[in-house]
Amino acid sequence: MLKLTKKADYGLMALKYLAEHPEMPALSAKDIADAYGIPAQLLAKILQRLTKTGLLRSHAGMNGGYALARDARTISAFEVIHSIDGPFFITSCTKGAKGCDLTPSCTIKEPLARVNETIAGVLKSISIYDLAEREAAAAHTAAAQPLVSLTL
């Protein structure tokens, strides 16, 4: 459990792919789908969504396709996941409009909300650039400054 949807995975993979090919003015959904062997039509819808939320720029017509709307460094994994899967909450009850449905007694959600924020923080600290360029590098480079530190 606690799983990302495949769509979010696909979205991250696609953005990573775009970040790895900055020389291309645009890549079509099909191009990317073929590169990873994922259903093109499905990926297309995901990319459309990312376009609507402003992470991608699209261009129709021949030689059209998608390109990153911003620098890969400024696009976080959190944004991608949020765009595709919507706002995420660890607990089923964390307030989405109306609080904890019918269990005002649910005193558990307060500590879990903090966990939720922590996870969100972790995801926010990871950029598409990190996914694309780091790969092996990550292991040896930094190793110094912790990106996340939480106090509970």
Place this chain on the structure above:
Amino acid sequence: MLKLTKKADYGLMALKYLAEHPEMPALSAKDIADAYGIPAQLLAKILQRLTKTGLLRSHAGMNGGYALARDARTISAFEVIHSIDGPFFITSCTKGAKGCDLTPSCTIKEPLARVNETIAGVLKSISIYDLAEREAAAAHTAAAQPLVSLTL
């Protein structure tokens, strides 16, 4: 969307409730279910599962019920969730026996695996005791040592 199942929620709530009532030798599934207004039969199955994984001790018959098998301080949220929902993985592909199904090109899972570990670490650092007794206290107490720090 990265959500805990309701069962896991219920399980955490139940354990918290048990931790809050150490004076009782045992509480029945119905007692706890009534306290939170959750379906008794469903909670029963959850508690049975927690019993099988060793987090609870059960006693049948009249005045029977469930009790914590260990000190609340030594039971982590991670254990509870894991017992109920099974092993959790952020990505749909993170290796459960056979790696990434049909996408060896999925180079994204390595960084996400680290995120996964981070989240697991956070959940492991939270005990049932924390849920039960801390509540308000948590905010002011520690505030010192960061429980989690990850390098990416």
Place this chain on the structure above:
DNA sequence: TGAATATCCGACTTGTTCGGTCCGCATTCA
């Protein structure tokens, strides 16, 4: 202009999982 390549977008199908219920059996105790 027309064909080819794209994005765009909603509706639909299919399979799985989750939440929840039901029923029968085993255990304990008054």
Place this chain on the structure above:
DNA sequence: TGAATGCGGACCGAACAAGTCGGATATTCA
């Protein structure tokens, strides 16, 4: 014996994820 409880499988309905289909629109190129 019988009431209260845990145990555990079978089952069901609803929600959701994954993927497909079909059609509309935009852009480019010959």
